[in-house]
Amino acid sequence: MKEPAFSFLRGSVTVVIRGGDLEQLINRLGEQGIGVWEIKPLPDRRMELSLMVGDFFALRPLLKQTSCRVHVKKRRGFPFLLSRLLQRKWFAVGLLLFFLMIAAMSSLVWDVEVEGNVKIPTEDIKLAAKQEGLFPFQWKFKLSEQDKLSKNLARKLEGVSWVGVTIHGTKATIEVVEATKPKEQKLASPRNLISKSDAVITYIYAERGYPQVTKNDRVKKGTILISGVQGGRSVVSKGEVKGLVWHEYEIEAPLVKKENVLTGDKKKKGYLYFGNTAIQITGYGSVRFEQTVTYTETDPLTWRKWKLPIGWMSEAVMEKTQIEVSQTPQQAKNSGLAQARRDILAKNGADSVIKEEKILHEKTENGKVYMKVLFEVEQNIAEEVPIVQDQGE
Amino acid sequence: MSRIARKFRKWTVDALDLPGDLVFELPRLTLIGGKQLLIENHRGVLHFSEERLSLALSEGGLEVTGKDLVIKTIVPQEVMVEGYISEIKYRGTGEKP
Incomplete structure (x- = not known):
């Protein structure tokens, strides 16, 4: 058998075996299906081999049968590393603390977000939510049921027809649908x-x-x-x-009417723009026209629905002339x-x-x-x- | 294996041109340079030291001599040996399969 995959994760040992019938032991290992690798003979009828930690205990009865003795030479892999690390007390405490902190942090509400309100100020909604026990740094398990929470909020807030509360991870979102009120008449x-x-x-x-x-x-x-x-x-x-x-x-x-018309001659310029800065890329050279009209078109880079502040701007400088129409x-x-x-x-x-x-x-x-x-x-x-x-x- | 069965198998091997190691469980040796040797269909290790590996086969045996021999892997039917292999001796019993 070759060294199995993930042998580091599962842990493996290298043992030295002495005395007894080594050949018989090798044969037995093969028969029992115990995965061993790197069998290396050593002088004085000794032999070195590697196997998985799990198989080590299956090795014991075979050793007895062939009257061999075993001595562990080297331990490798994560289980040994872990047990050695856990022997250090404070490290173990730190590890435990780390996991506890992750668990605690992720069971807090970190952020309350309000969506869909137009007339009702966000602060008012957040205040109402706070009274209902939904506010940043609140424990998630202290919150009442989401349907109860949204019902209470809807009752508390004036001028809403529906309130929905959803909690995604550490973020609570309050969705508000405002009631449409009849238009107020102006006093006259x-x-x-x-x-x-x-x-x-x-x-x-x-x-x-x-x-x-x-x-x-x-x-x-x-x-x-x-x-x-x-x-x-x-x-x-x-x-x-x-x-x-x-x-x-x-x-x-x-x-006689004067009219502005375009002659059809034009010059194109291309710019690369970042925010409010544009760098001309194409269309250098002076413009020969006396009177011009400039049409600018920007084509921003988009990602999904967002427009990025980077893009291509094309400018067309058109020649303009005045004609008199009688x-x-x-x-x-x-x-x-x-x-x-x-x-x-x-x-x-x-x-x-x-x-x-x-x-x-x-x-x-x-x-x-x-x-x-x-x-x-x-x-x-x-x-x-x-x-x-x-x-x- | 009874005589008739053996004969039938031999006939099949000849007629269908099948490889003998599959049907008769004959040993098959794969040697890569002088470094690595894979023996299939062996019948157990008889002796193993740094200089010499002796294997039992279904008929006869196999002796590998060299330096720094290491059994890389071992499963019931297969042994892979690595090291500086200098000599491979095959001892057949001479019996016809």
């Missing part, structure tokens, strides 16, 4: 709704308050549309009032009107509807089209004005 003081501008009412709906006008009424700027005084009490009036309003616009539209008076007029319409929607709300537009006056002069346009717009005309109580004269 009693108010009237008045007209923003001169208009003809097309639609009135009072949710609260007392409507003062009806459809097709003509109102001046500042007229009370929905009154907040209802039966002698002041209320927060609320509602929607729409009306037709006239807007007069003076429009100037140039006949347009017919009709085109200039259209673009001027379109701009005016956009302006109306921007100023009076996107739900405004342009009912009619009338060009009152139009002339072409000095390369420009001058127009005076009247827009009839149906828009929201209500404005909130708080009711000022009489302070007494």
